[in-house]
Amino acid sequence: MKTILLVEDNNDIRENTCELLELEGYNVIPALNGKTGLILAIEHLPDLILCDIMMPEANGYEVLKYLQDNAATRAIPFIFLTASAEKRM
Template structure:
């Protein structure tokens, strides 16, 4: 069973996304902020990370940079989640080396397809 770390500070989005992922057969670990997400990523070495951008303690870009700086977490596929529709944010995230970028709200199939592509 593949493990996904979800880093999301919004309770409703986090709970709904966890439920969707678990129903799809993934083991889910979650963090309420970026700082905790970095710690959990190092401890559990998940198969994939889904991460919000606007969060307390460390934003999504800071989380991604922290993961890239550590050899143990550098290769973990990483997908940004955000409510922003700014194309420059999408480009910035992808230029940093993220596997994908999903705009909230998203359809379950959009999420699952991004995960499948990132785990190939």
Template sequence: MKKILLIEDNNDVRETTCDLLELANYEVVTAKNGKEGIKKATLFLPDIIICDIMMPELNGYGVLQILSTDPKTSKIPFIFLTAKSEKEDLRKGMNLGADDYLTKPFEESELLSAIENRLKKMNL
């Protein structure tokens, strides 16, 4: 079973997305902010990370920057899932090394497809 780390500060979004991913047969660990997400990423070593951008303590951009410099986590596919939908936000996320960038509200199929595509790419 593939492991996903979901970093999201909104309880409702975190719980709903976690349920969706578990129903799709993923093992999911959640974090409610960026600092907690970094700790869990280094302990859990997920197959993929899904992260919000706008969070207290440490935003998603900071999470990606920190994880991308750690050899243990730098190769883990990283998907932003965020309400920030401006072109500049998307470009910033991709320039930092995100593998994908999905905006809220999102379609269930869109998220699952993005995850599957990133996991397939890692197995090549």
């Protein structure tokens, strides 16, 4: 079974996404913020990381940078997952 680390600070989004992924047969490890996500990524070495961008403790860009700088986690596929619909110019 493939394992996905989901790093998301919004409870509703995290719970709903976990449920959808679990229904598809994935083992999902939820993380409440970027700092916790980093700890869990190193501890579990998931097959994929889905990560929000705007979070407390460490934002998504900081999480990605740390994971890329770590030899044990740099090869883990990483996807930003955000609910923000704001368009920046």
